[in-house]
Amino acid sequence: MKCRVCRGAAVIDVPRHNANFCEAHFLDHCREQVRRAISHWKMLDPGDRVLVAVSGGKDSLALWDILLDLGYDVEGLYLGLGIGEYSDESGVYARDFAAARGLKLREVDLRDDYGFDVPGAAKATRRVPCSACGLSKRHLFDSAALDDGFDAVATGHNLDDEAAVLFGNVLHWDADYLGRQQPVLPARPGFPKKVKPLVRLAERETAAWCVLRRIDYQVEECPMAAGNSHLGYKEALNVIERESPGTKAHFYFAFLDRIAPRFDQTEAKDALRECTSCGAPTTGDVCAFCKLVERATRPGARDVPVRIEIR
Amino acid sequence: MKCRVCRGAAVIDVPRHNANFCEAHFLDHCREQVRRAISHWKMLDPGDRVLVAVSGGKDSLALWDILLDLGYDVEGLYLGLGIGEYSDESGVYARDFAAARGLKLREVDLRDDYGFDVPGAAKATRRVPCSACGLSKRHLFDSAALDDGFDAVATGHNLDDEAAVLFGNVLHWDADYLGRQQPVLPARPGFPKKVKPLVRLAERETAAWCVLRRIDYQVEECPMAAGNSHLGYKEALNVIERESPGTKAHFYFAFLDRIAPRFDQTEAKDALRECTSCGAPTTGDVCAFCKLVERATRPGARDVPVRIEIR
Numbered sequence: 001m002k003c004r005v006c007r008g009a010a011v012i013d014v015p016r017h018n019a020n021f022c023e024a025h026f027l028d029h030c031r032e033q034v035r036r037a038i039s040h041w042k043m044l045d046p047g048d049r050v051l052v053a054v055s056g057g058k059d060s061l062a063l064w065d066i067l068l069d070l071g072y073d074v075e076g077l078y079l080g081l082g083i084g085e086y087s088d089e090s091g092v093y094a095r096d097f098a099a100a101r102g103l104k105l106r107e108v109d110l111r112d113d114y115g116f117d118v119p120g121a122a123k124a125t126r127r128v129p130c131s132a133c134g135l136s137k138r139h140l141f142d143s144a145a146l147d148d149g150f151d152a153v154a155t156g157h158n159l160d161d162e163a164a165v166l167f168g169n170v171l172h173w174d175a176d177y178l179g180r181q182q183p184v185l186p187a188r189p190g191f192p193k194k195v196k197p198l199v200r201l202a203e204r205e206t207a208a209w210c211v212l213r214r215i216d217y218q219v220e221e222c223p224m225a226a227g228n229s230h231l232g233y234k235e236a237l238n239v240i241e242r243e244s245p246g247t248k249a250h251f252y253f254a255f256l257d258r259i260a261p262r263f264d265q266t267e268a269k270d271a272l273r274e275c276t277s278c279g280a281p282t283t284g285d286v287c288a289f290c291k292l293v294e295r296a297t298r299p300g301a302r303d304v305p306v307r308i309e310i311r
Numbered sequence: 312m313k314c315r316v317c318r319g320a321a322v323i324d325v326p327r328h329n330a331n332f333c334e335a336h337f338l339d340h341c342r343e344q345v346r347r348a349i350s351h352w353k354m355l356d357p358g359d360r361v362l363v364a365v366s367g368g369k370d371s372l373a374l375w376d377i378l379l380d381l382g383y384d385v386e387g388l389y390l391g392l393g394i395g396e397y398s399d400e401s402g403v404y405a406r407d408f409a410a411a412r413g414l415k416l417r418e419v420d421l422r423d424d425y426g427f428d429v430p431g432a433a434k435a436t437r438r439v440p441c442s443a444c445g446l447s448k449r450h451l452f453d454s455a456a457l458d459d460g461f462d463a464v465a466t467g468h469n470l471d472d473e474a475a476v477l478f479g480n481v482l483h484w485d486a487d488y489l490g491r492q493q494p495v496l497p498a499r500p501g502f503p504k505k506v507k508p509l510v511r512l513a514e515r516e517t518a519a520w521c522v523l524r525r526i527d528y529q530v531e532e533c534p535m536a537a538g539n540s541h542l543g544y545k546e547a548l549n550v551i552e553r554e555s556p557g558t559k560a561h562f563y564f565a566f567l568d569r570i571a572p573r574f575d576q577t578e579a580k581d582a583l584r585e586c587t588s589c590g591a592p593t594t595g596d597v598c599a600f601c602k603l604v605e606r607a608t609r610p611g612a613r614d615v616p617v618r619i620e621i622r
Contacts, residue, residue, distance in 0.1 A: 173562070239547050243543050244540065254483070262573045
């Protein structure tokens, strides 16, 4: 197995590119894919101040590392979700990464700062934990970026993530979600710009980036996500990808290029006003995050302790 | 396990309907699903003369049986594809079904009538066998129906088939195919009406119909189709369906109801004229089927024998 670039010994194959790479040229390949994504979808301008949503997993740490490599002014924000040992360990990986490189890691802790955690919110709302988790992340990353004047929030969604989300949206034919599934969402009043610079890298590649760059990361999947539909969609696409490498990338990129415009949201959006509690944009009086906080911290909301098991 | 209808002992479960049925009520369920498909998509009028494309497999024999049950005037057409033992056996099942019921089965044999077979055509055209096979079937069923004044050609495509085809079209985002994937295609000059009355039945249900009605059918999959993408798409959807029964039906029916109009082919179609050789509609001088016949029967086209192995 020889490196496509230098013909030296390869350390990894990337079947969808029909290529093998040595260590140095694999790292080049990853940087190049991120550079291309940023340029093609006009995600960032040179020197932009970027807030990276850091979970302590391979994708967010690789993203932070690569964006620094490419010369952006990046800070990380870690969100303590209160998901037992999983969150404790994730926080350690995020902090160690930042400390070893002298980088600034901001932290928000759901329990300390807002009085609830994801398992408790799931119980209080009687919905899947991923719902309260996603809502909290969107709200807190957005408001942190706006409060401190960042040019964009960057998240570590990779090609596998985006293809699986697209597959889920297609299985349900949700035209609204299909219209919004873009690797860059421009800033609009009350919302910062949001970008996904890793969409041209598969998750095997972000993992390999971390291994080769000696970045320790949380390997466990979130125990609350085990068995959710998203992971099922990923696995189904993986079965097809193994048979026909490149199918996943074509599915996602052809959608963005040719099909997404058919789902463009031309209908007038509901007018947004400011949440009376926190000032975030909302269609009602109080935003969904403030409602969640109220519900999850109501007396009795967490009467039954939630047990989390790490596999 | 009790029958949803009569609370008697059930013989089969239909997870996407969250229902179990006894033998009699399962057969009712199948008839009802076919009746609903025919009515909802305006496939047939009472008493229509229908030509069923018969392969000798579970779907086409169940279709023939159910359409007779529902009172249509049905004849079968069996196409000899020349795929080794598989075709020999398929023909026997088709003939036995017709003979036991005193039904008329028409037959066309690619080798006897046109001088080639599917394995030979695949070799001559250097394409996958499913390509020459599909082209031959479409051409010969269409022309038989037109020549004899049938109101429609009915094919045994079931819910699993249609969902898998839709999945493939979505993975490739083929807007033309997406625009044409309908359970009924109206007649137009040179083409008969084409209908798929089994789209509301899963293949497990058409198989159960045959078992309960004592219909012997070809159980083997076509050996030339083994490993093709269509079967891979089916398997991927099955994995998801097992986790969330009903996903497949929702994927297909929501597409037809809400999404297909976005892929409607409003662009002007290429003007069609008559094939100078057989009279079928074509955009060129000679239709694709006549070109296939010419190519597959050219001297030397079949020099290397094709070996077919039945698993």
